[in-house]
Amino acid sequence: MAEPYIYSLNTMISLVRGAEFSQNINRIRNLLAIYRDYLAPQKGGRPSVKATDVLRAATVLLHASLEDLLRGIAVYRIPKSGEKILDKVPLIREPPIGRPEKFWLGALKPYKDKKVEELIQDSVRTYYQSFVTFNNTTDIAAVLENCEIDLTEVRKFYPVLDEMIQRRHKIVHHADREHRHQIIRDLDEAGNRGHHVAKSLSVKKVEQWVRYTERFVTKILDLMSDGEYGRQFNSSQQQL
Template structure:
């Protein structure tokens, strides 16, 4: 397994700088490096929202931070999965991928040979890559079990991140409540004509939120990716960070 030459402490230090665009290089996997650059640059953008919150004390900015942190988690997971599948065209891996245009069921299914005519000008490699990309773009992670399942498929040792998964599950759950319930309590029996749109934390209408939790979650997501990244780096490769 390859090892990154930059340390977690370096990553955590840099992403705390608002809107810091982080450039990661990998001599043997440039697409992977670009994906990681985007991941940690996005985390830095969350840090920028934190700074905005400190100036305004508007708690909805913290809720927005959760949404953005979750999208960073999903985006980077998709990038890593795509990198793994597109770099490992094994029969087992490819048999689980639907042909491009057939991803509605998210399962690989039989198709008529005639459907390949529209792809006749593409190479087999391109057709496989495009099918993988479409499949991965539709993949979602509703809980930490979904993430753990993909780590297993990508042959990633979960030992170092198993203790982070409960906190990642908390992030996913909280993002769901923010996006689908406006972060209100799901106990709808407490609603009344008087308080149905009132942000009343004392009556548990809106779920409380605090800066310390968000900052901890930023560290959790960053540590999670730093721990699993080495499993995706080609043998003999290394990653470095520029301008640190």
């Protein structure tokens, strides 16, 4: 009888995070399928803003999925880092703060029953889950470097990721609205003169963002697990 294969902890974390990310990607693809099957124009032309709002929702969910994965990696990897990296993380406290600062010995009193390792883990988790956002690939690169993940093989994904992140920012903070001088006048569904209040967005563009984000994540998890994640991922794909 063959001995059971024992994964390293890095591989186990990669597989768990990868599975969670894949679930989110399936949710995004479901939104894209809804758009294609029920909302996309049947005879060409520019789709309505209401129809493409589904694509905007998919874009926001894609960015959230990427952020969730990166935070999960950081929460696992950063506590194992050296002093230089840990010094960037504030000590957990109530209320939480988003920047490291000096503290008196009394600040440790609420945590007297915790091990130092637990205090570090809780501090890192609170910081990354409550205060860290990823507004561009510079932010992404910074956390991956802190996690000691080599960026050489992932930089090629940055331009497309940045495009997706910036569009998500426009959607979330500006409702994806066109500037007044950019408003495009066109015929609405009723045949009346109208205008598009939001910037156009195609399903092909969102599909590209999904593909590149998925490839980026696969490469990150593969690097984190010394290639084991990729082998398991490819094996599971062949079994489908």
